Amino acid sequence: xxxxxxxxxxxxxxxxxxxxxxxxxxxxxxxxxxxxxxxxxxxxxxxxxxxxxxxxxxxxxxxxxxxxxxxxxxxxxxxxxxxxxxxxxxxxxxxxxxxxxxxxxxxxxxxxxxxxxxxxxxxxxxxxxxxxxxxxxxxxxxxxxxxxxxxxxxxxxxxxxxxxxxxxxxxxxxxxxxxxxxxxxxxxxxxxxxxxxxxxxxxxxxxxxxxxxxxxxxxxxxxxxxxxxxxxxxxxxxxxxxxxxxxxxxxxxxxxxxxxxxxxxxxxxxxxxxxxxxxxxxxxxxxxxxxxxxxxxxxxxxxxxxxxxxxxxxxxxxxxxxxxxxxxxxxxxxxxxxxxxxxxxxxxxxxxx
Amino acid sequence: xxxxxxxxxxxxxxxxxxxxxxxxxxxxxxxxxxxxxxxxxxxxxxxxxxxxxxxxxxxxxxxxxxxxxxxxxxxxxxxxxxxxxxxxxxxxxxxxxxxxxxxxxxxxxxxxxxxxxxxxxxxxxxxxxxxxxxxxxxxxxxxxxxxxxxxxxxxxxxxxxxxxxxxxxxxxxxxxxxxxxxxxxxxxxxxxxxxxxxxxxxxxxxxxxxxxxxxxxxxxxxxxxxxxxxxxxxxxxxxxxxxxxxxxxxxxxxxxxxxxxxx
Amino acid sequence: xxxxxxxxxxxxxxxxxxxxxxxxxxxxxxxxxxxxxxxxxxxxxxxxxxxxxxxxxxxxxxxxxxxxxxxxxxxxxxxxxxxxxxxxxxxxxxxxxxxxxxxxxxxxxxxxxxxxxxxxxxxxxxxxxxxxxxxxxxxxxxxxxxxxxxxxxxxxxxxxxxxxxxxxxxxxxxxxxxxxxxxxxxxxxxxxxxxxxxxxxxxxxxxxxxxxxxxxxxxxxxxxxxxxxxxxxxxxxxxxxxxxxxxxxxxxxxxxxxxxxxxxxxxxxxxxxxx
Numbered sequence: 025x026x027x028x029x030x031x032x033x034x035x036x037x038x039x040x041x042x043x044x045x046x047x048x049x050x051x052x053x054x055x056x057x058x059x060x061x062x063x064x065x066x067x068x069x070x071x072x073x074x075x076x077x078x079x080x081x082x083x084x085x086x087x088x089x090x091x092x093x094x095x096x097x098x099x100x101x102x103x104x105x106x107x108x109x110x111x112x113x114x115x116x117x118x119x120x121x122x123x124x125x126x127x128x129x130x131x132x133x134x135x136x137x138x139x140x141x142x143x144x145x146x147x148x149x150x151x152x153x154x155x156x157x158x159x160x161x162x163x164x165x166x167x168x169x170x171x172x173x174x175x176x177x178x179x180x181x182x183x184x185x186x187x188x189x190x191x192x193x194x195x196x197x198x199x200x201x202x203x204x205x206x207x208x209x210x211x212x213x214x215x216x217x218x219x220x221x222x223x224x225x226x227x228x229x230x231x232x233x234x235x236x237x238x239x240x241x242x243x244x245x246x247x248x249x250x251x252x253x254x255x256x257x258x259x260x261x262x263x264x265x266x267x268x269x270x271x272x273x274x275x276x277x278x279x280x281x282x283x284x285x286x287x288x289x290x291x292x293x294x295x296x297x298x299x300x301x302x303x304x305x306x307x308x309x310x311x312x313x314x315x316x317x318x319x320x321x322x323x324x325x326x327x328x329x330x331x332x333x334x335x336x337x338x339x340x341x342x343x344x345x346x347x348x349x350x351x352x353x354x355x356x357x358x359x360x361x362x363x364x365x366x367x368x369x370x371x372x373x374x375x376x377x
Numbered sequence: 378x379x380x381x382x383x384x385x386x387x388x389x390x391x392x393x394x395x396x397x398x399x400x401x402x403x404x405x406x407x408x409x410x411x412x413x414x415x416x417x418x419x420x421x422x423x424x425x426x427x428x429x430x431x432x433x434x435x436x437x438x439x440x441x442x443x444x445x446x447x448x449x450x451x452x453x454x455x456x457x458x459x460x461x462x463x464x465x466x467x468x469x470x471x472x473x474x475x476x477x478x479x480x481x482x483x484x485x486x487x488x489x490x491x492x493x494x495x496x497x498x499x500x501x502x503x504x505x506x507x508x509x510x511x512x513x514x515x516x517x518x519x520x521x522x523x524x525x526x527x528x529x530x531x532x533x534x535x536x537x538x539x540x541x542x543x544x545x546x547x548x549x550x551x552x553x554x555x556x557x558x559x560x561x562x563x564x565x566x567x568x569x570x571x572x573x574x575x576x577x578x579x580x581x582x583x584x585x586x587x588x589x590x591x592x593x594x595x596x597x598x599x600x601x602x603x604x605x606x607x608x609x610x611x612x613x614x615x616x617x618x619x620x621x622x623x624x625x626x627x628x629x630x631x632x633x634x635x636x637x638x639x640x
Numbered sequence: 641x642x643x644x645x646x647x648x649x650x651x652x653x654x655x656x657x658x659x660x661x662x663x664x665x666x667x668x669x670x671x672x673x674x675x676x677x678x679x680x681x682x683x684x685x686x687x688x689x690x691x692x693x694x695x696x697x698x699x700x701x702x703x704x705x706x707x708x709x710x711x712x713x714x715x716x717x718x719x720x721x722x723x724x725x726x727x728x729x730x731x732x733x734x735x736x737x738x739x740x741x742x743x744x745x746x747x748x749x750x751x752x753x754x755x756x757x758x759x760x761x762x763x764x765x766x767x768x769x770x771x772x773x774x775x776x777x778x779x780x781x782x783x784x785x786x787x788x789x790x791x792x793x794x795x796x797x798x799x800x801x802x803x804x805x806x807x808x809x810x811x812x813x814x815x816x817x818x819x820x821x822x823x824x825x826x827x828x829x830x831x832x833x834x835x836x837x838x839x840x841x842x843x844x845x846x847x848x849x850x851x852x853x854x855x856x857x858x859x860x861x862x863x864x865x866x867x868x869x870x871x872x873x874x875x876x877x878x879x880x881x882x883x884x885x886x887x888x889x890x891x892x893x894x895x896x897x898x899x900x901x902x903x904x905x906x907x908x909x910x911x912x913x914x915x
Contacts, residue, residue: 058586063597068432083587084432086597091878098880101496101503102586195863197878236780236862244602248414248761267412368879375866376694384723391720395742395794398753401763402745405756413756454654461652473656475900479663482844482899484852486873487889490882491666494673514662517655546647564736571740575747595748599859603752611745618744622737 054079057298060097060104062285063088065159067318074305080298088239089196097122103292105299111284112198112356114155115148119358124291125153130300133307136327140347145284147355155286156303157324161258162282162345162353163199164275166242168268171252179207179276182253183226188233192245192254195237197371198356199281200227203255206278206352213357215366224370228377237375246271257283259321261342273342279352284324399615406608413603423609430606433594437610439505440574440590447512448569454513455520456562459528460554462521477522480515488515489582496583503585511583512576516569523565527558674886686887695871695888702867705782706850709789713797713846714839716790721802721838722831735802739795751788751859758784758860780862788856789846796845804838805831844899852892868892 063086071082085104087093090113097104098120109117117123128134134156141157149155167176171190174181182191182203194200202212204223214220235251242254247268256264261273287303289296305311312328322343323329332338347353359367406424410417427433462473480488492511501507531554539549555562577592584593595607677683689695724735742750757763758779765775778784808831816826854869863870868888875885 060586064602085586085589088597088599089878091880095877095880099493099497101493104586195858231864234862234864237864238862240602244412244414245759247412248759250414250759250761267410267415364879365881368874368881372694372866372871372874375864375870376697387719388723391716391794394791395739397757398750398791399742399745401753401756402749405753413752414761454658457651458655461650461655465652473659476659476663478900479667482848483667484869484872484889484892485849486852486854486869486876487670487886487892488666490876490885491670492662494669495662495666498669510662514658517658567740571743574744577748592746592748595746599748599752603749607746607749611749615741615745618737618741622734622741 055295055298056081056083057105057295057302058083058085058103058293059106059302060085060087060093061106061108062086065108065285065319065321067314069318070306070311070314073311074302078298078301078305080301082302097290100292103294104290105293105295106302107288107290108158108285109288110356111145111148111286112358114286114288115358117288117290118149118154122291123154123288124293124296126156126289126303127300130297131156131304131307133304133309136307136309136312136325138324138326141284141324144282144355145286148357149286155288156307157284157286158306159259159319159321160282160284160324161322162275163194163202163255163257163280164261164273165253166246166256166261166264166271166273167253168246168249168251169270169272171249171270176253176272176274177277179203179278182255183207183230183233185233187252189235190252191230191234192242192251193230193234193237194242194255195239197367199255200237200371200374201367202281202356206276206280209278212281212354213359215359215363217366220366220370224374227374231374231377257321258342258345259319262320262337262340265342275345275350279350279354282347282353282355284355402608403612403615406605406612408605408608411602411605423605424613427606427609427613430604432589433591433604433606433610436589436591436594439508439588440592443505443509443512443590444570444573446509447516447573448566450509451513451516451569452520452562452566455517455565456524456558458517459521459524459558460550462525463528474521474525477518479518481518481522485576485578486582489579492579493582503583505585505588507583507585508580508588508590511579512573515576515579516573519568519572520562520565523568524558524561527561531557670886670889672886673882674888674890677883686884687890689884690888690891694866695868698866698868698871699891701782701865702851702869705786705867706789706847706853709786709793709850710797710843710847712786712790713794714842717794717797717801717842718835718839721798721805724798724802725805736799739798743795747792748855748859751792751856754784754788754791754860755779758787779860780864782861782865784860785857785865785867788860789850789853792856793846793850796849797842800838800841800845801835802838804835804841808834840902848895848899851895 057080059082061084065086066084071084074080075082085102087096090110093107093109094113094116096102097107097117107117114123137157141160142152144160145152145155145157165176165179165181167181172181172187174184174186181187182193193203198212201220201223204227205212205214205219207226208219208222210216210219210223236245238245238254240257240260242251242256243260243264245251246254246256246264249268249270256273258273261271264271265273287306289299289303293299306315307325309325309327309331312323312325313331316323316325316328316332320343329338329344337343405413407419407421408415408417409420409422462470465473489511492507492514496503496507496510536549536553539553540546544552575592577590577596580590581593581596584590591607591610595603598604598607674686675682675684677685690699727735755762758776759765760775760777760779762779768775778787812830813826816830821829852869852872854867854873857863857865857867857870872885872888872892875881875888
């Protein structure tokens, strides 16, 4: 039968391919640690370094958003040892009793983290018992100097009709509302329905001007000159400037969101000691430096920052802004189940327009 | 003549349409720049770094293993299920076929979540096994739907004649029924393999920590920016299968060989 | 029933058990979630919520776009299947594999490749620019979503129709022509009716997945078009409201039932097969 040869050949070819891919490492002598982190948020070399130095095998899993990570942790189908959620999500995890306190005696390298980041963390981790900062940053406007001739210092430029179909907004309920609420002068953690409805309305008004709602794809699109203005996370901004020198990043005068992603340990972690060793390793200045250079997101590790060789980057206002300059910065709070539901409802209305 | 030329143009256009993105991916695999937005010059470095990237290689191995295992198991279960279904009364058969259609027609995300709920309530540890169970579940319908038409076209008298002539039911099955439905079995296997290979939503909800297939790996990268090694991998897979296709097609058919022999 | 038939029926046990555990029970769970709210109380709200403005619009848009995509697929696929049928009888497996081959490339990557092709600064526009032709402005619009749907699901429409057409006995067509039928009559009286199972199968394989897709609208529609698939996905992943997500999914299952009824009417013998 003529069909058989094709299938046989294909089968053998794929088996061959499969076998080349085989070769999973054996479990480490000192056990393992199961890490759940954002995608592309660590230098893979640091994982290898950790495994070699400690003999602990790292099982590494990735997620795209906090909201996707939470149900998996809550359902408990897989017990993770280390997570890296964002500020408000940490608060949600704490309030839902899903985290355990970290024994800071096991994390001596925590001294490398600047105190101001722990102070900022108190917004969501009031006694600094549950989290160790990993990355931080701001959210701002990235614009292409050659395509924008107006001064860029306010969120309002995202509503400028001159740039219709050239504006990129974040495809995330909190980030999108943050921009609208800040523009209106309200708190980005507000639960006031009047304020929220105003924000919702201007987002709906803006929609015809928006080219697309994206998350980190704003990076590729801005580099390619596909859009003129976009809302972007500070960590991405550095990468884009390297690829396209026409891009500038600015924090608008109405203020913005200061965010922190921190390591936490879930309550049902099977390998708590290894988890603390992992976190301690990540706080080492050379490791933190490596990670910073790979993912370009700002590190709260002052010791690592001192090691940065490139003076421009070390003193970059994008990577290490002087936060005291601004007086209307906020960090996201967890709004409770009802608050979340309200925001989600309004966001759906914006998207449905 | 015009008709044939028009036909040829039409087919060519559709093929361009189908393969344009694939060519794009192949070109991007040689792009020196990490971002797809710029052309950074020609390079083959992604191909070499691909094989050194343990995470991607593991994901590849998982993807292929699951696809094979799922398609083999679902083909087996599906084939014997078809035999059983043929012997059901018409109404029972309609009900069973209806149930068979459900995984195929349900939104993938619903299938994925419902299976995740099931596994949690069964207390299963999420990992390669749970993905396999899920894949088999949505592959079986394709197998059954590929085999059923052939089974219905079977001449039942041939099978009975074999039994009359002294064959045991099993032997009769192997010699009479199986060859007739073999095209259906093979196409069912192929369909199951294809569907398993590309699935990501169901895999996403039923996988455990550290277990990734190519699809889930790419999904986590979509938002951040695809690693160029992925483009390289896709190109390799594409070229491999294409070469195989061409080779097999060039191989002479049985008819041609026997013609030569006769001469 | 005799021994042999009993044995044959028992052969079905693995599958019957499997479908019970892995199809029916999960389905039951979806119904359970869909008919209860967070506190566990029975409610029809989740299902009724389909009538809220955003949901209804999302469903309507999804129906519209997937219907257009399905019709386009049909119009493109049928002539193609006919041409392929006439091309080479012993090329069957080669043709089938040529169409399945793109499906082995990852669906996400292929859709993202369309981004690179369709963007303002993308490949197609660069070429058009070079030729001084007007730019193509369909990325981030519903048109791009339809294109994405047609692209991804075209093979699913071509193959069943091709299969059905290739099964048609040539001698019937010759006989009809001998009796004086012209090409158009042959098509409408013989070819088309005999290919109906393939058409039904193709429509099923295209319409339902297109209806529930969310990736295509995110990548090619700029996430500006909210389809029912997006709503359900967001309820499950972002909003963690499985009850609402399940409720909406139950509504979608209506379409599955409609499809099963249609299949039962038009394809009584289950002739429509994929390969």
